[in-house]
Amino acid sequence: MLAAMPSENNRRLELFRLALVLIDRGNRELPHPLSLHFDDVLHQARILSDDPSAVSPDVTPQAVQLANDMRVYEGLRDALAGVNSIGDVSQPVAHEVLRNLEPRLASAY
Amino acid sequence: MHPRTDLALLAESLAHLSKTPYFNRAIEKHAYALIDVIKHALTSSPPYDDEILRSFADKVWTCHRYLQGSTTKEAPYEIEYCMRHAISDWLTDPCLVTTALTDKKDFHLKPGDPWDFVAKTMDRYTGQLPQEKLIFIGVPRIYKHMPLFCAALYHELGHFVDLARNVTDVTFLTHPVHGVSDGVQEVLQNHRREHFADLFAACYVGSAIVDSIHAINPHADHSNTHPATATRIEVIRSFLAGEDFDELSMYQGALQKLGLPRLEQRYAVPAIETAFDDIRPYTVADTPELHGMMAAGWSYLGKVKSGDGPQWAADANQLDVVRIVNDLTEKSIRNASIRSLWNEVPQ
Numbered sequence: 307m308l309a310a311m312p313s314e315n316n317r318r319l320e321l322f323r324l325a326l327v328l329i330d331r332g333n334r335e336l337p338h339p340l341s342l343h344f345d346d347v348l349h350q351a352r353i354l355s356d357d358p359s360a361v362s363p364d365v366t367p368q369a370v371q372l373a374n375d376m377r378v379y380e381g382l383r384d385a386l387a388g389v390n391s392i393g394d395v396s397q398p399v400a401h402e403v404l405r406n407l408e409p410r411l412a413s414a415y
Numbered sequence: 416m417h418p419r420t421d422l423a424l425l426a427e428s429l430a431h432l433s434k435t436p437y438f439n440r441a442i443e444k445h446a447y448a449l450i451d452v453i454k455h456a457l458t459s460s461p462p463y464d465d466e467i468l469r470s471f472a473d474k475v476w477t478c479h480r481y482l483q484g485s486t487t488k489e490a491p492y493e494i495e496y497c498m499r500h501a502i503s504d505w506l507t508d509p510c511l512v513t514t515a516l517t518d519k520k521d522f523h524l525k526p527g528d529p530w531d532f533v534a535k536t537m538d539r540y541t542g543q544l545p546q547e548k549l550i551f552i553g554v555p556r557i558y559k560h561m562p563l564f565c566a567a568l569y570h571e572l573g574h575f576v577d578l579a580r581n582v583t584d585v586t587f588l589t590h591p592v593h594g595v596s597d598g599v600q601e602v603l604q605n606h607r608r609e610h611f612a613d614l615f616a617a618c619y620v621g622s623a624i625v626d627s628i629h630a631i632n633p634h635a636d637h638s639n640t641h642p643a644t645a646t647r648i649e650v651i652r653s654f655l656a657g658e659d660f661d662e663l664s665m666y667q668g669a670l671q672k673l674g675l676p677r678l679e680q681r682y683a684v685p686a687i688e689t690a691f692d693d694i695r696p697y698t699v700a701d702t703p704e705l706h707g708m709m710a711a712g713w714s715y716l717g718k719v720k721s722g723d724g725p726q727w728a729a730d731a732n733q734l735d736v737v738r739i740v741n742d743l744t745e746k747s748i749r750n751a752s753i754r755s756l757w758n759e760v761p762q
Contacts, residue, residue, distance in 0.1 A: 320470065321531075324466060324467070324470060327466050328464055328467075333464060337467075337536050337538040338538055339534060339535040340536055343535050358588035358589060359588075359589065361585050361673065362674075363673055365673070367578070367580055367581035367584075370585055371581060371584055374584050374587050374588060377591070378597070378600060379597075
């Protein structure tokens with residue numbers, strides 16, 4: 307409507323977050339396409355976070371969202387330090403990243 | 416409810432929906448695919464994590480609501496038709512628009528497509544998923560035959576494109592705002608999104624979006640979610656006047672980086688007066704005129720309101736005039752769609 311934005315705005319990172327939730331819940335085997343998605347979003351977001359002018363038609367909306375969040379929110383940046391792919395995400399790391407994603411996701415509902 | 420219970424109930428209801436007489440074939444395909452994926456999700460061994468099922472159930476709930484709306488023979492076909500044309504300017508994927516009528520002044524247009532989620536989380540599903548993305552439109556029930564009052568949907572389409580491609584978030588990469596609190600950052604994000612959606616709508620309906628915003632809340636001040644109405648209208652007027660300004664350049668830059676079209680006029684205001692003065696639908700010439708029906712219709716309503724309308728309007732009450740002008744607009748769009756379908760038939 308001409309009033310508020312739909313909550314989908316904050317659902318862009320839904321699959322990225324789901325991968326973290328599954329690890330946080332003790333899952334060892336993630337669906338392969340979901341793992342690839344996580345890696346892709348993180349990889350693109352890192353590039354954009356380091357060089358914001360690197361936006362191109364191939365960049366995914368999720369990566370743009372995560373790059374912005376990483377630039378603005380220090381806690382999220384710190385939580386993701388040392389994570390280069392889903393294989394680097396342990397249960398405590400997943401928990402910490404989620405803790406820094408959660409407040410903004412939760413506010414949308 | 417537990418997601419497994421919800422999914423079982425939703426599958427039953429979708430199966431019931433698919434047997435209703437007005438069900439559209441294209442939509443039927445999505446309903447059957449949903450039923451099939453639900454069956455897989457509930458019987459798969461080892462089972463999918465409940466978090467996957469919970470998110471999937473949320474998506475099926477949403478699909479169910481809009482697919483149901485498409486079976487009632489109440490869908491505002493003409494508005495969907497205009498939206499389909501505008502969406503094709505921005506998204507290359509095939510899309511299927513479905514509508515739910517809302518019981519309050521709630522316009523929305525959102526992506527809710529479940530298929531990307533299924534493809535990424537249910538990797539043991541071997542069936543074929545539909546290619547079209549589902550797009551959901553919400554239109555107030557009392558406006559279902561009032562296309563001119565649905566010009567606001569073009570603003571929602573602006574939000575939709577923004578959500579789908581993250582245009583305004585790109586502007587925060589290219590034009591960041593430093594040294595403000597998280598709260599202020601969020602307000603700035605909201606305001607950029609609203610200005611973008613306004614400019615987007617202006618590309619298709621011109622000054623009709625000013626009329627819509629003014630009609631909804633003429634004196635609104637700045638809020639956390641929206642800029643003040645006066646500010647929004649000023650930005651739109653500058654754009655329509657062809658002025659260059661920093662905010663517009665910022666959006667154009669983001670669109671260019673993303674490989675998307677520029678913000679520019681995509682409508683032509685048709686000369687509807689002769690036809691409407693005779694209470695006849697106008698013959699829409701092309702797609703720019705299709706979108707231009709909104710600006711022309713609002714302008715015609717304004718003319719009638721100022722006492723400069725045709726003889727038939729002079730003797731009618733205001734609600735009748737509003738209804739007749741919307742009805743003529745609706746029929747003009749409907750005729751355009753029928754002619755287009757006719758021309759597509761191999762001769």
